[in-house]
Amino acid sequence: MTANPLDTSQQKAETKTMTTYDLYIDGQNVPPQTGAYFDTVEPFSGQTWAQIARANDDDADAAIRSAHAAFESPEWHDITATRRGAILRKLADLIVENADHLGEIEQRDNGKLIAEVSGQVRGVAEWFYYYAGLADKDGGRVIPINKPGVFNYIKHEPLGVVVAITPWNSPLALTAWKLAPALAAGNTVVVKPSEFTSASLIELARLATKAGLPDGVFNVVTGFGAEVGDALVRHPLTRKVAFTGGEAGGRAVNIAAAESFKSVTLELGGKSPNIILADADIEQAVKGAVSGIFGASGQTCMAGSRLLVHDSCHDDVVACLVEVLKTARIGDPSDHSTQIGPIATRQQWEKILGYVNIAKDDGAKLEYGGYAPEGPQYGCGQFVIPAIFTNVTNDMRIAQEEVFGPILSVIRFSDDDEALRIANDTRFGLAAAVWTNDLERAMHFVDRLQAGTVWVNNYRSTSFTTTFGGYKDSGLGREGGPDAMRDFQQQKSVWITAKPNRTNPFVLG
Ligand code: NAD
Numbered sequence: 334m335t336a337n338p339l340d341t342s343q344q345k346a347e348t349k350t351m352t353t354y355d356l357y358i359d360g361q362n363v364p365p366q367t368g369a370y371f372d373t374v375e376p377f378s379g380q381t382w383a384q385i386a387r388a389n390d391d392d393a394d395a396a397i398r399s400a401h402a403a404f405e406s407p408e409w410h411d412i413t414a415t416r417r418g419a420i421l422r423k424l425a426d427l428i429v430e431n432a433d434h435l436g437e438i439e440q441r442d443n444g445k446l447i448a449e450v451s452g453q454v455r456g457v458a459e460w461f462y463y464y465a466g467l468a469d470k471d472g473g474r475v476i477p478i479n480k481p482g483v484f485n486y487i488k489h490e491p492l493g494v495v496v497a498i499t500p501w502n503s504p505l506a507l508t509a510w511k512l513a514p515a516l517a518a519g520n521t522v523v524v525k526p527s528e529f530t531s532a533s534l535i536e537l538a539r540l541a542t543k544a545g546l547p548d549g550v551f552n553v554v555t556g557f558g559a560e561v562g563d564a565l566v567r568h569p570l571t572r573k574v575a576f577t578g579g580e581a582g583g584r585a586v587n588i589a590a591a592e593s594f595k596s597v598t599l600e601l602g603g604k605s606p607n608i609i610l611a612d613a614d615i616e617q618a619v620k621g622a623v624s625g626i627f628g629a630s631g632q633t634c635m636a637g638s639r640l641l642v643h644d645s646c647h648d649d650v651v652a653c654l655v656e657v658l659k660t661a662r663i664g665d666p667s668d669h670s671t672q673i674g675p676i677a678t679r680q681q682w683e684k685i686l687g688y689v690n691i692a693k694d695d696g697a698k699l700e701y702g703g704y705a706p707e708g709p710q711y712g713c714g715q716f717v718i719p720a721i722f723t724n725v726t727n728d729m730r731i732a733q734e735e736v737f738g739p740i741l742s743v744i745r746f747s748d749d750d751e752a753l754r755i756a757n758d759t760r761f762g763l764a765a766a767v768w769t770n771d772l773e774r775a776m777h778f779v780d781r782l783q784a785g786t787v788w789v790n791n792y793r794s795t796s797f798t799t800t801f802g803g804y805k806d807s808g809l810g811r812e813g814g815p816d817a818m819r820d821f822q823q824q825k826s827v828w829i830t831a832k833p834n835r836t837n838p839f840v841l842g
Contacts (some may be wrong), residue, residue: 340456341835345685346416346699349420349541350495350676351381351382351383351384351707352382352383352384352532353370353383353384354383354385354531354532354535354555355388356386356388356392356535356552356553356555357535357539357551357552357553358392358395358396358397358398358399358493358549358550358552358553358554359399359539359548359552360401360542360547360548360549360600361548361728362539362747363392365387365389365392365393365556366385366388366389366391366392366395367387367389368549369386369387369714369718369727370384370385370386371385371528371556372384372531372532372772373385373442373531373532373696374490374717375441375442375444375691376443376444376666376674376675376676376677376712376713377444377557377665377666377667377674377675377712377715378712378713379712379713379714379715380713382441383532385528385531385532385555385556386555386556387555387556387560388555388556388560388561388777389556389560389561389564390560390561390564392554392556392561393523393554393561393564393565393568394564394568396523396552396554396565396568397494397496397523397565397568397571397607397641398570399548399549399552400432400521400522400523400549401493401494401521401523401570402549403547403548403549403550404491404493404494404520404550406520406549407706408547408549408797409519409521409549409550410519411757413467413469413517414468414471414758415468415469416515417465417468417469417516417519418441418464418465418466418467418468418469418517418547419465420465420544421461421462421464421465421468421513421517421544422462422465423463423544423545423614423733424461424540424541424544424546424820425458425461425462425465426458426544426809427540427543427544428454428455428457428458428461428537428540429455430535431457431540431742432451432454432455432458432659433451434536435454435457435505435536435537435838436450436453436454437667438532438533438536439453439454439505439530439533439788440667441529441532442499442501442504442529442530442531442532442533443502443504443529443632444630444666444674444675444676444677444715445502445503445632445674445677446629446666446671446672446674447630447666447667447668447669447671448669448670448671449628449629449684450509453504453505453506454506456506456797457505457506457509459797460506460509460510460513460797461509461513463513463566463797463798464513464514464516464517464818465513465517465682465795466527466584467514467517467815467818468517468518468818470589471489471818471822473486473487473488473489474486474487474727475780476826478828481830482830482831482832482834483568483829483830484828484829484830484831485826485827485828486679486826486827487824487826487827488824488825488827489518489818489822489823489824489825490822490823490824490825491517491518491519491520491572491598491821491822491823492520492572492575492821492822492823493520493521493570493573493654494521494522494523494568494571494572494574495511495515495520495521495523495571495573495574495575495821496522496523496524496525496563496565496566496568496571496573496575497501497511497512497515497524497525497568497574497575497576498524498525498558498565498574498575498576498578498582498586499511499520499524499525499526499534499577499578500527500577500578500632501527501529501530501580501677501678501711502532502629502633502677502737503633504526504531504534504764505533505534506525506536506782507577507600508524508526508537508804509535509802510577510600510725510812510813510817511575511577511598511812512524512551512712513797514812514817514821515573515575515821516550516551516821517818518821518822519549519551520553520572520573520821521549522550522551522554523552523553523554523560523565523571524538524551524552524553524554524563525554525555525556525558525565526553526555527578528555528556528558529677529678530675530677531553531555534553534555535553535555537553538551538552538553538773538780540588540663545813551630558578558582558585559585562582562586562630563585563586566586566589566590566595566681567592567593568623569593571593571802572595572596572597572780573595573596573597573598573820573821574586574590574595574596574597574599574825575597575812575820575821576597576599576600577599577600577601577603578600578601579602579735579751580601580602580735580806583599583601583808586599587599587809596737596820597809597810598802598808598809598810598811598812599803599808599809599810600634600801600803600808600812601634601761601763601803601806601807601808602634602735602737602761602763602806602807603634603635603636603638603735603761603762603763603764603803604638604639604733604734604735604752604759604760604761605623605625605635605636605637605639605761605763605764605765605766605784606637606639606640606641606674606755606765606766606782607625607626607637607639607640607641607763607765607766607768607792608641608642608748608752608756608766608767608768608778608783609641609646609650609768610643610752610767610768610769610771610774611642611643611645611646612770612771612774613646613769613790614768614770614790615646615649615650615653616653617710617790618650618658619650619653619657619777620769621637621766621790621791621792622637622640622650622654622741622792623654623657623658623767624635624792624793625639625640625766625793626638626719626740626741627661627673627719627739627741627810628793630673630674630675630676630717630738630739631685631719631736631737631738631739631740632676632677632681632737632738633793634763634807635763635764635786635793635795636737637741637764637766637792638735638736638740638791639725639727639732639742639744639746639756639759640741640742640743640744641746641752641754641755642743642744642745642746643745643746643747643758644745644746644747645665645750647723647743647745650743651721651723651743654700654701654721654743655701655721656721658701658702658718658721659701661673661719663706663711663716663718664711664712665710665712669841673716673719674716675711675712675715675716675737676715676717676738679715681737681738682705682715682716682717682783684736684737684738684741685717685736685737685738685739686704686705686717687733688730688731688736688738688740689704689717689720689740690730690761691730692722692725692729692730692731692740692742694738695729695730695731696724697722697723697724697725697727697729697731697742698722698723698724699720699721699722700721700722700723700743701718701719701720701721702717702718702720702721702739703717703718703720703722703740704717704718705718706718706719706805706842707752715736717738717739717740718739719740719741720739720740720741721741721743722740722742722743723743725742725743725744726744727744727755727758727759729742730822732744732759733759733760733838735761743815749774749777749778752778752784753778753781753782754785756781756782757781757783759805760805760806761785761803761805761806761807762784762785762803762804762805762806762807763784763785763786763803763804763807763808764784764785764786764787764788764800765778765782765783765784765786765788766787766788766789766791766792767779767787767788767789767790768790769789769790769791775789775790777799777807783804784803784804784807785801785803785804785807785808785811786801787804795813796813797813798813798814798815799813799814799816800812800813800814800817801813801817801818813818824835
């Protein structure tokens with residue numbers, strides 16, 4: 334296992350300066366009303382690198398009112414969709430110009446590899462370019478109504494104030510999935526980023542103002558879920574909540590939104606099956622398995638945490654996986670050559686190590702890794718060596734519960750029916766993959782896998798051009814693709830009578 338020397342990262346940590354981030358409301362940096370701030374910490378070094386404003390419900394109220402006023406102002410409400418698109422395009426340009434800076438912030442905040450984050454931030458710009466293009470191509474519909482002399486059309490209108498609540502694993506990207514279509518559709522937005530990764534969203538909001546977005550159209554309120562997230566969801570002027578996160582938060586948001594008839598989109602967790610059939614290209618399938626579960630140290634909703642392998646290739650696949658992991662470069666995520674970085678938070682690190690013990694106690698066999706390495710190359714030590722468990726049965730907790738870390742459960746099967754039964758035997762349904770060279774079998778799996786995304790001979794592919802979202806407990810609604818603006822709109826049916834000719838006003842006509 335190769336590691337990066339500590340001396341460079343220590344020097345970097347010492348020269349970094351502390352930054353303070355206020356809330357971003359009405360186009361301004363605004364201190365929180367209580368004056369309280371909390372630390373944001375680098376997962377690699379364990380050092381606090383910024384102070385983040387801790388908002389309360391008064392701050393939530395100020396942000397929602399600002400967004401509501403902006404929604405009703407002619408400056409936003411009455412501009413053409415073409416102009417909205419132009420502003421979003423400008424924002425995308427600014428994201429590209431500032432991609433290195435934004436990427437560095439995200440990498441400091443959640444410890445993801447700079448090699449992955451810098452590409453991901455550039456990908457964020459693509460979301461804004463795409464919905465900028467769609468903004469003025471959303472034409473509504475003329476309806477051939479079943480009455481003479483009337484013209485009816487359905488027009489799509491924005492909902493009003495949208496609250497977007499996002500997690501720590503891909504802060505800018507997961508916010509863009511909501512923000513770009515919501516703004517393109519003409520809404521105004523209040524974002525509540527994760528308390529662990531707030532800084533990049535404040536920076537994005539500043540860029541949005543620079544791009545020409547009117548004040549109040551995009552606000553950022555930082556703080557804790559139960560304190561300020563809940564207040565944003567419950568606010569009477571909020572019309573829609575788009576949430577990405579875990580089950581507990583998603584459930585709380587769904588209940589709070591239902592009480593006041595707000596629509597929600599929920600992007601939740603997964604326990605996704607990655608299935609290797611006997612005829613698969615094993616080398617490629619192993620690469621897919623590695624990127625599926627060990628990319629981002631397993632801290633992705635779509636992690637392929639259950640690897641279902643046919644009996645005939647099971648031992649070969651496990652041996653290949655172990656060989657790949659032995660060569661992984663683990664260490665400082667700000668080094669472009671690092672392949673596996675730290676775990677984003679201390680709580681998450683403890684949770685992952687706890688699941689290693691749970692799996693062992695339940696009878697799974699640890700083939701590789703599963704411990705916290707020690708040494709200067711591991712910064713403050715918040716690492717988990719990627720773990721491979723075999724002898725896993727699908728009823729074990731390690732196969733049923735989302736760990737959100739670099740732990741792979743390998744489960745054997747002997748025929749396609751058994752593979753499908755195991756794959757679908759989960760509360761979740763976010764994603765699934767099948768590896769095979771037989772197209773007919775691939776299509777059989779595609780039709781039967783209960784998941785919002787199915788990959789054939791690839792894993793973790795996503796794009797703004799198509800949809801993403803979960804079946805079953807993995808969520809409600811979809812993000813991305815050509816129809817995403819629809820989730821941020823309401824329909825109005827318009828009736829126009831050229832020559833009114835009502836004979837009896839007491840009878841419906
Ligand atoms: P989390 O649910 O703890 O937090 C997500 C966000 O919700 C945070 O901003 C948090 O402050 C807020 N929040 C929490 N409770 C709230 C409440 N009662 N009211 C309002 N807001 C509240 O999730 P996390 O730990 O930050 O992220 C990891 C989870 O996110 C995993 O379960 C992962 O699978 C999921 N996730 C899903 C997707 C997807 O697209 N399906 C993508 C990434 C992550």
